[in-house]
Amino acid sequence: MKYKRLLLKLSGESLMGEKQYGIDPAMLEQYALEIKKVHEMGTQIAIVIGGGNIFRGVQAEKAGIDRVQGDYMGMLATVINAMALQSALEKNGMYTRLMSGIKMEQVCEPFIRRRAVRHLEKNRIVIFGAGIGNPYFTTDSTASLRAIEVEADVVLKGTRVDGVYTADPEKDPTATRYDKISFQEVFEKNLNVMDMTAFTLCHENNLPIIVFDMNKQGNLLKLAQGEDVGTLITA
Ligand code: UDP
Numbered sequence: 001m002k003y004k005r006l007l008l009k010l011s012g013e014s015l016m017g018e019k020q021y022g023i024d025p026a027m028l029e030q031y032a033l034e035i036k037k038v039h040e041m042g043t044q045i046a047i048v049i050g051g052g053n054i055f056r057g058v059q060a061e062k063a064g065i066d067r068v069q070g071d072y073m074g075m076l077a078t079v080i081n082a083m084a085l086q087s088a089l090e091k092n093g094m095y096t097r098l099m100s101g102i103k104m105e106q107v108c109e110p111f112i113r114r115r116a117v118r119h120l121e122k123n124r125i126v127i128f129g130a131g132i133g134n135p136y137f138t139t140d141s142t143a144s145l146r147a148i149e150v151e152a153d154v155v156l157k158g159t160r161v162d163g164v165y166t167a168d169p170e171k172d173p174t175a176t177r178y179d180k181i182s183f184q185e186v187f188e189k190n191l192n193v194m195d196m197t198a199f200t201l202c203h204e205n206n207l208p209i210i211v212f213d214m215n216k217q218g219n220l221l222k223l224a225q226g227e228d229v230g231t232l233i234t235a
Pocket of ligand 1: 010050051053057070071073075078130131132133134136137138142
């Protein structure tokens with residue numbers, strides 16, 4: 001396996017599958033099986049999951065809800081997704097721990113870095129819920145930060161597109177995909193990989209990012225084994 005420890009970022013929206021809102025159980029099952037294949041090969045896995053399928057802070061403002069309040073609502077939404085994913089992983093025989101950026105003792109452990117590392121060393125899949133626990137951040141930033149904290153080898157950003165393109169492939173049919181690109185080039189070309197906070201954290205800490213299509217079965221395993229899938233962003 002190429003990576004000893006990886007951090008997988010899944011968006012909340014990816015859990016919707018064909019639905020317009022919420023969680024599609026078929027997606028949970030599919031992701032659990034993809035994750036299992038990699039875990040069985042001995043790779044340590046940490047996961048950050050978003051909340052966009054339930055609630056986003058920016059939505060709150062439009063609804064007349066205070067932004068900060070909305071962001072906390074978004075963080076709670078990520079915990080709902082994390083619990084659903086945890087359940088799907090456990091149903092498929094994996095040991096897991098859910099650690100939250102906001103204390104909620106009845107539901108999950110608080111995030112404590114040393115404890116998270118220990119869980120990973122014991123081959124437990126660690127899911128980080130509630131973002132970093134602060135408003136005005138995203139779960140992409142959470143993924144970068146937690147990956148650095150637990151010393152993951154790479155951030156795998158699972159999306160519905162198969163990598164980073166020269167332009168939005170849905171709007172521009174001439175757009176082409178990069179197999180590999182540097183952090184610097186992403187800045188210069190103003191490409192959309194992650195929000196700037198998340199991206200800068202990876203750049204400054206020399207943590208590679210791979211953007212890939214999580215919905216294509218087998219992709220996660222291929223990546224973990226070092227095959228070229230999606231777009232690799234490195235120094
Ligand atoms: N959020 C936050 N701080 C964090 C992580 C998330 O305030 O550290 C809030 C923010 O409102 C965000 C929402 O939680 O819109 C859901 O997360 P995100 O939009 O990153 O989810 P995704 O797009 O990955 O589904």
